[in-house]
Amino acid sequence: MLNIQALTDHAQQAAQTLGISRYDIYGSSVDEAGVEVSFGEPKQVQASNRSSVIVRVWNDQGQVGVTSTTDLDADGIQLALQTAAEASDFGVTENIPEFSPEAQAPITDMEIKTVPASPINALTTALIAAEQQLMAAHPAITGVPYNGLSEETIEHFYLNSEGALRHEARSYASIYLYSRAEQEGKKPRSAGEMKISHSLADLDIAGCLAKVTEKTLSHLDYHPIASGKYPVVFSPTAFLSLISAFSNLWNAQSILDKQSLSSPESLGQTIASPLLCLSDDARHPDNLGADSFDGEGTPTRRVSLIHNGVLVGLLHSAGTAKRFHTQPTGHANIGAKVTVGAHFYHVFSEQTPAQTYSLAETENVVFIDKLQALHAGVNALQGSFSLPFDGWLVNRGERVSIDAATVAGDFLDVLKSIVYIEPEAEVTPRGVCPAVWVKELAITGE
Structure with a gap:
């Protein structure tokens, strides 16, 4: 999880050191795990953590400089602020971006869920089972060349030099199945379907299977x-x-x-x-x-x-x-x-x-x-x-x-x-x- 208070402190200290009075930072972090399978075997298994931060700094003339970074520690934030400050000398002089007048407005509560990630073998097992069921639905279905089952937890935040601070996190799981059907003397036919949910536990894999099967057979x-x-x-x-x-x-x-x-x-x-x-x-x-x-x-x-x-x-x-x-x-x-x-x-x-x-x-x-x-x-x-x-x-x-x-x-x-x-x-x-x-x-x- 992102440490938003630490990020805020890093930004304030770096801005004070650099003599920057006006800045804002927007960023996100994604933890993702996903699998692809082919004929009952894992084809690709991957896990990643990605961060992306956009930093904007306004100079004394009101021009804005923009830079990006993936380094969220104190040194990374300071370097990004310094780079954006240097870039501000080349910023536009017309229709200059400003802070949103609603950057500190109250936000109505939303039901945003985060759930613990599933073991990677649980994703693999579920996707292999879905592939096998789809291929068993009809002799003409010869494969599922494009497929994927993944879970993601996404956090994003916004802060600025006037005291605005936003942060939230959510997670979801998704499955994608794209079939291939072949019959002698006919062109190959295909169909795809995707389902998304808050977690693997409540992901409608059965519904995805039923829909892609029905579509595939209807195209034969x-x-x-x-x-x-x-x-x-x-x-x-x-x-x-x-x-x-x-x-x-x-x-x-x-x-x-x-x-x-x-x-x-x-x-x-x-x-x-x-x-x-x-x-x-x-x-x-x-x-x-x-x-x-x-x-x-x-x-x-x-x-x-x-x-x-x-x-x-x-x-x-x-x-x-x-x-x-x-x-x-x-x-x-x-x-x-x-x-x-x-x-x-x-x-x-x-x-x-x-x-x-x-x-x-x-x-x-x-x-x-x-x-x-x-x-x-x-x-x-x-x-x-x-x-x-x-x-x-x-x-x-x-x-x-x-x-x-x-x-x-x-x-x-x-x-x-x-x-x-x-x-x-x-x-x-x-x-x-x-x-x-x-x-x-x-x-x-x-």
């Missing part, structure tokens, strides 16, 4: 799809992937950098179907990676981004909030430049839809389970995407795996074309989201 009987426009249903995972790929829409720093589909005047404008509500909620009870404060010490909170189709909020750091004449929202990541990032999305609807839809009753619908190649197939500044996907063509509940196809469109058009948001939501590592129905999108198949 595949057929090509004719190119054209189809009604599309995005799975929760797929829709959140798309949301994340175009998050510049509500990122205040991206807007100020003119790297966004939005502008400062976009607030209050309708950008989506009135069925859509979207929030970023670091404190959501289903967010196992919940943080109570960001890199500037600002308390996190639930931020409404889209309400009934209207863009109503943005994600802010202290710097962007000042330029927008509002309050920071707890989304800052400090580094050489302060950036803004989302925590945990929550997609839902408050409106009664004009019509409800069901895969059991609708014909010729493409269900997209997972989007691929998001790093290459998304143009975040134009709003366009063209992405391969895993999914099925569904006719009145009967689904047939799609051989190979891409989905293409414009993200803002997708948001405005939402015709139904299912009432039942699913918890994923990125957020809570139901399946989302879109009127139609272009599918390129054979």
Whole structure:
């Protein structure tokens, strides 16, 4: 565990020695143990402890210098402060970062759990058993080429020269299984699933196995799809992937950098179907990676981004909030430049839809389970995407795996074309989201 009081003392003593009057420090420490297996044998077993600290120092002219270190003893902190102080002479002179006005604001208590780490052999045994069960589920499943079971305990802290001090720790376990199935005369088929929990003891390994098995077997009987426009249903995972790929829409720093589909005047404008509500909620009870404060010490909170189709909020750091004449929202990541990032999305609807839809009753619908190649197939500044996907063509509940196809469109058009948001939501590592129905999108198949 980090000794936060010792870190604070090191920083105060070093700053006094160096004549530094204004500084802040944000850091994290990760203890991780993880395993991978291959055909019943350990493939990779690893354990690590990683620390990362960002130090900022302001000089007498108000410029800020930034450096990083992994050395948390007195000498390491003093060297980092000295280096940042020297770098401050080259700091920016416009829109200089400042302390968050909420760095010492009270934080509402959150239920954040830490549990003792499991023995590494317990991780190995559990993952080998999961691999064997998955391969035994069907003769066509020939292997689980990508898999992993890990436990992590993460601590992070923030302190500054004005007396702010934040610290918290949490732990979680996760499992990932990605199968490979082969049949004579057919292409190999694959499917993956991930589960996350507070500890190995309550990790839903059985649920992960059931889901990846069901997906794998459903892809064995595949057929090509004719190119054209189809009604599309995005799975929760797929829709959140798309949301994340175009998050510049509500990122205040991206807007100020003119790297966004939005502008400062976009607030209050309708950008989506009135069925859509979207929030970023670091404190959501289903967010196992919940943080109570960001890199500037600002308390996190639930931020409404889209309400009934209207863009109503943005994600802010202290710097962007000042330029927008509002309050920071707890989304800052400090580094050489302060950036803004989302925590945990929550997609839902408050409106009664004009019509409800069901895969059991609708014909010729493409269900997209997972989007691929998001790093290459998304143009975040134009709003366009063209992405391969895993999914099925569904006719009145009967689904047939799609051989190979891409989905293409414009993200803002997708948001405005939402015709139904299912009432039942699913918890994923990125957020809570139901399946989302879109009127139609272009599918390129054979």
